[in-house]
Amino acid sequence: MTEPLLSLKNVTMKFGGVTALNDVSFDVKPQEILGLIGPNGAGKTTIFNVITGVYQLTSGAISFEGESLAGKKRYKITRSGVARTFQNIRLWGDMTSLENVMTATDTHKKSGLLSGLFGMPISRREEKRDKARAQELLDFIGIGEYSDRLAKNLPYGVQRRLEIARALGTEPKLLLLDEPAAGFNPAEKVELAETIRRIRYAGYTVLLIEHDMSLVMKVSDRVVVLDFGQKIADDLPKAIQEDPRVIEAYLGVPENAS
């Protein structure tokens, strides 16, 4: 059995009296696409927030490549190989698409502010390389033609995809996608499913939050279901669709059933 890339053990997150996550444990294996679903308020985005260090865990442990993420600074977590997109698009609107991605690729630059100021060769070389890499990523996601446009003026669908390109700019091992298909029409969803698969074949591992069941079931290798902050299922997509607890969480139980 391969070592998990990311491992959550008994993760609990409380906000005052509200328990957002209750004793959640699951692993993400290298190279897989893991779907994370659940009704509204189940704690899906909270999972992303505890992984990326936005919140500090109440109890439990998260480890990435065997290393604990507890107390690590957010930008260091990103540098160690976890990148995310945002459910409500949060691009840097006054920058062009290319600059948005380049800011993320800067994560792995060696040259700092002073070598940039004095135009040292290393800075110039890295600048050139990162620009090429950023353009490559935009092309990979299929929005290369928008590279010179300000992010805030882009069409909605392009903004969503730019979020993915920007996250890939940090060269993550694990990509966290938070509802990438929100607001997409069926044709765009098919295209997105294709993109997510291509991302996996390019060597990334994907943890996907999505409300669109057909998309999740189509692309995921495995699905974890959350309900009221608890994990209620963790199985192959086919088994999930027949799991009575999952059906209950989404549809409720008939009154005469119990």
Add this chain to the structure above:
Amino acid sequence: MINLRDKGAELWENSGRPARVAIVLASIAAVASLPFMGGTILNTPVASYESVLVNPVAMFVLMAIGLNIVIGKSGLLDLGYVAFFAIGAYTMGLLGTKTDLNTWEILPIGIAMSMFAGLILGVPALKLRGDYLAIITLGFGEIVRIIALNLQVLGRAEGIQNIPTPPPIFGVEYAFDSHRIYFWTLLVFILLAIWMVRRLSARRAGRAWESIRQDEDVAELLGVPTFKYKIWAFVLGASVGGAAGVLYASKTLYIAPDNFTLQISILILACVVFGGMGNIWGVILGAVVLAYLPDRIRFLSEARLLVFGLVLVIMMNLRPDGLLPRKKREKALVTKEKS
């Protein structure tokens, strides 16, 4: 209204290297010849035109460029910028009168002192954001002034007198009233500051600052070491303010706490906002207008500040983003045609 910024950017982008060099040299020559324009409409009544060019105009421009790194580029509201100016000036005053060091030797010390002060203030203050940061920096500006007001060695309310003028450099003598020489000296520093800001803006640091200004949380989650870059912005801004302070002290030859009030911080901030936050040319234009205007309309005597205020209010209503705002042009159509 015509869009000066885009016109300028277009001209720049469409010119080849020799044309660009020509534009730069011509602009520098035009600015450098300003002291000879005293006989024209530019002349200021009452105050000596050439001395107005040095202080406040050139001083304001230099400080506004420095403050723009902090406010315009990184979005950190600093209301105590005068503190760095004061630290530079007092370093010059103290070392200039108590030791044999001359202005050019004190200059790096003054800049270093200001940068150090920026670091000391930045490390605790930059953990805060927005209004809270503004209040802390406001307090810092006052603290520096009040320390100067109370420390015997800094001359208390009388300040420091008999600060030496800079020694000759390349055979050019700095006499107390040779305003032109001071103006050209400041021009060199302004050009250096412009070079620094433009260089940094196009590189990694510029993108990091821009991302912090627009959404700091997202910047950090995408791997930007936000705290480090905020400190850098503070320290670099402070260095420019410190340099301005050293030059100010060696020009006026007398400094007192009254020269470093909150009003200076606010005026410099006004230059940045009025000109166009984040756009270095806008900021320079803003500083020139706000520094020059009060002296140009001095013939109005009592009504002078009223008119000055009115101009500010009207202009901010007409151009809320400043004279030359930052917004970048979209080049998408051009690129598409090429491919």
